[in-house]
Amino acid sequence: xxxxxVGFGVVGQSFAKLLLSRSxxxxxxxxxxxxxxxxxxxxxSAVAPAxxxxxRLLDAKKTKGTVGAYERGGKFSPxxxxxxxxxxxxxxxTPTNLNDGEPGTSHIITAMRTGKHVISVNxxxxxxxxxxxxxxxxxxxxxxxxxxxVGGGTPILEFAKRCLKGDRITSFKGILNGTTNYILxxxxxxxxxxxALQDASxxxxxxxxxxxxxxxxxxxxxxxxxxxxxxxxxxxxxxxxRTGITKVTVTDVKKAAQRGNAIKLIAACDSRQLDVTxxxxxxxDPICVNGTLNAVTFSSEHSGQQTIIxxxxxxxxxxxxxxxxxxxxRDTTFS
Amino acid sequence: xxxxxVGFGVVGQSFAKLLLSRSxxxxxxxxxxxxxxxxxxxxxSAVAPAxxxxxRLLDAKKTKGTVGAYERGGKFSPxxxxxxxxxxxxxxxTPTNLNDGEPGTSHIITAMRTGKHVISVNxxxxxxxxxxxxxxxxxxxxxxxxxxxVGGGTPILEFAKRCLKGDRITSFKGILNGTTNYILxxxxxxxxxxxALQDASxxxxxxxxxxxxxxxxxxxxxxxxxxxxxxxxxxxxxxxxRTGITKVTVTDVKKAAQRGNAIKLIAACDSRQLDVTxxxxxxxDPICVNGTLNAVTFSSEHSGQQTIIxxxxxxxxxxxxxxxxxxxxRDTTFS
Numbered sequence: 001x002x003x004x005x006v007g008f009g010v011v012g013q014s015f016a017k018l019l020l021s022r023s024x025x026x027x028x029x030x031x032x033x034x035x036x037x038x039x040x041x042x043x044x045s046a047v048a049p050a051x052x053x054x055x056r057l058l059d060a061k062k063t064k065g066t067v068g069a070y071e072r073g074g075k076f077s078p079x080x081x082x083x084x085x086x087x088x089x090x091x092x093x094t095p096t097n098l099n100d101g102e103p104g105t106s107h108i109i110t111a112m113r114t115g116k117h118v119i120s121v122n123x124x125x126x127x128x129x130x131x132x133x134x135x136x137x138x139x140x141x142x143x144x145x146x147x148x149x150v151g152g153g154t155p156i157l158e159f160a161k162r163c164l165k166g167d168r169i170t171s172f173k174g175i176l177n178g179t180t181n182y183i184l185x186x187x188x189x190x191x192x193x194x195x196a197l198q199d200a201s202x203x204x205x206x207x208x209x210x211x212x213x214x215x216x217x218x219x220x221x222x223x224x225x226x227x228x229x230x231x232x233x234x235x236x237x238x239x240x241x242r243t244g245i246t247k248v249t250v251t252d253v254k255k256a257a258q259r260g261n262a263i264k265l266i267a268a269c270d271s272r273q274l275d276v277t278x279x280x281x282x283x284x285d286p287i288c289v290n291g292t293l294n295a296v297t298f299s300s301e302h303s304g305q306q307t308i309i310x311x312x313x314x315x316x317x318x319x320x321x322x323x324x325x326x327x328x329x330r331d332t333t334f335s
Numbered sequence: 336x337x338x339x340x341v342g343f344g345v346v347g348q349s350f351a352k353l354l355l356s357r358s359x360x361x362x363x364x365x366x367x368x369x370x371x372x373x374x375x376x377x378x379x380s381a382v383a384p385a386x387x388x389x390x391r392l393l394d395a396k397k398t399k400g401t402v403g404a405y406e407r408g409g410k411f412s413p414x415x416x417x418x419x420x421x422x423x424x425x426x427x428x429t430p431t432n433l434n435d436g437e438p439g440t441s442h443i444i445t446a447m448r449t450g451k452h453v454i455s456v457n458x459x460x461x462x463x464x465x466x467x468x469x470x471x472x473x474x475x476x477x478x479x480x481x482x483x484x485v486g487g488g489t490p491i492l493e494f495a496k497r498c499l500k501g502d503r504i505t506s507f508k509g510i511l512n513g514t515t516n517y518i519l520x521x522x523x524x525x526x527x528x529x530x531a532l533q534d535a536s537x538x539x540x541x542x543x544x545x546x547x548x549x550x551x552x553x554x555x556x557x558x559x560x561x562x563x564x565x566x567x568x569x570x571x572x573x574x575x576x577r578t579g580i581t582k583v584t585v586t587d588v589k590k591a592a593q594r595g596n597a598i599k600l601i602a603a604c605d606s607r608q609l610d611v612t613x614x615x616x617x618x619x620d621p622i623c624v625n626g627t628l629n630a631v632t633f634s635s636e637h638s639g640q641q642t643i644i645x646x647x648x649x650x651x652x653x654x655x656x657x658x659x660x661x662x663x664x665r666d667t668t669f670s
Binding site for chain 1: 361489497637649662
């Protein structure tokens with residue numbers, strides 16, 4: 001399978017490393033031999049129809065800051081590469097933009113228009129336009145997959161879709177943002193909101209602009225993706241009632257603790273309503289996890305409640321989700 | 336699809352109820368129309384090639400104690416029914432016997448020999464002879480599925496097999512027996528082992544002979560099934576190093592609590608060794624669940640650690656696992 005990688009940050013590079021380390025294993029186990037035939041970042045592009053040398057691609061990025069430094073690299077734009085290079089799959093991993101979804105949305109649309117399947121780890125386009133992107137994928141007869149957008153390497157979307165087959169999920173709720181969960185966990189240990197946020201930044205968990213996390217945008221984006229995919233709703237970011245954690249005080253946290261509870265930023269969907277809001281959760285509830293962990297509880301009609309817990313981020317973890325998507329696309333379309 | 340139900344206890348009856356309540360939905364959503372064409376319990380049998388009337392079947396069992404009371408019911412034995420009635424699938428739900436696996440093993444072997452797929456919720460045959468049963472299924476070109484044997488309605492086996500596709504699970508550990516977990520949770524609240532066991536019996540969580548639970552046999556059986564299915568090991572009950580919870584004292588539990596830990600009956604597999612033994616687990620570990628919950632943490636090579644939590648038992652929950660198996664058999668063999 002020929003893959004075009006658009007955006008070459010942590011996830012893109014981890015995916016290249018994963019392919020490097022597992023090529024023999026992937027072929028023997030799944031009969032798949034993914035080749036990255038093009039890679040493009042902000043400053044340049046590298047194209048090789050027979051497959052890029054991934055070690056040299058990673059070296060170019062590391063030493064020169066752009067894949068354009070790859071031998072015979074060039075200055076093609078993402079859209080030019082997506083349109084003109086022959087490939088089966090486009091992997092979209094440019095940064096999430098929850099204002100207008102760009103440039104990810106244009107990349108995805110161009111890929112689908114030119115008959116390419118899309119794997120997105122970029123939440124923006126999906127959070128803002130899930131229903132229309134799925135429609136476009138169907139219209140063009142291609143697949144759109146996005147396992148890495150929710151839960152990092154934790155297969156939350158697959159779990160809901162595959163493992164509970166034959167049942168009907170009636171609602172779900174969860175901790176979908178590791179940064180805010182880290183901050184709230186630290187506040188439980190006694191830190192103020194401000195020092196907890198600082199600590200999270202120092203550890204690299206919080207972005208330069210923390211609003212995406214602490215105002216609940218990231219959790220809301222994931223909630224939207226899940227509501228569409230798991231519950232078949234047709235919703236976007238504007239349908240989410242969203243409250244962040246900036247107004248949670250140490251006193252709130254302490255009072256909750258006295259009741260045997262913890263305050264968590266809970267994203268919830270009950271098939272009618274989408275909410276992201278700080279909520280008290282019993283410490284004995286499986287969903288009540290600490291640190292940067294994510295957790296989701298699904299309620300289904302017949303098989304009860306199930307909770308799935310794992311790290312919600314990590315380059316290699318998310319790259320492994322991309323690989324799962326790739327295998328699924330192969331299994332669905334080439335068999 | 337025509338199904339023969341062997342054993343008509345809680346799970347068998349729940350499965351019949353599930354089909355009754357969902358027949359329209361199952362057909363519209365999955366294109367499957369399961370018909371129970373024969374049902375046999377200890378005292379009788381009911382056979383109807385066009386499909387039994389499930390409400391009358393349930394009524395016969397309820398009022399007369401046997402499906403033999405169904406109109407034109409008979410006295411055929413399970414083996415006679417399995418051999419002579421035409422069907423695609425045999426659902427084996429007689430009680431688990433971890434001594435010699437009977438009568439379940441004979442039922443399963445006869446079903447496969449006569450070309451029928453098997454869904455087993457009976458752990459005995461699988462715990463004692465997993466490798467040879469799988470071989471026999473392959474030899475006869477039929478499928479053997481057993482989602483309901485581990486985790487009740489919680490799709491632990493599917494999770495490992497499907498959701499982590501493309502990755503390699505290197506080890507797993509978990510709480511696989513709800514009864515012992517209930518007892519240990521109660522001991523944490525201050526009850527002695529004996530009163531906790533009594534409480535569990537009163538609530539219907541423990542069997543008349545509690546050895547299956549408290550000596551770790553049930554957890555070991557599930558561990559064997561998982562090790563074979565998830566890790567590709569070829570092991571049986573005798574490969575498990577097993578210690579029960581009968582020697583855990585309130586003092587042990589208290590000391591653990593002082594260290595921020597809890598004592599849990601942990602079943603663990605690291606691709607070389609199978610252990611069931613009471614172990615100290617940090618209370619902050621996602622696996623540290625209370626009451627009758629089950630929890631399993633999978634460690635995989637690339638996507639990190641993931642934990643799945645849910646009720647490990649329940650008639651309707653387990654019936655929903657049977658339904659998942661049925662849909663999988665249909666999807667695999669009829670497409």
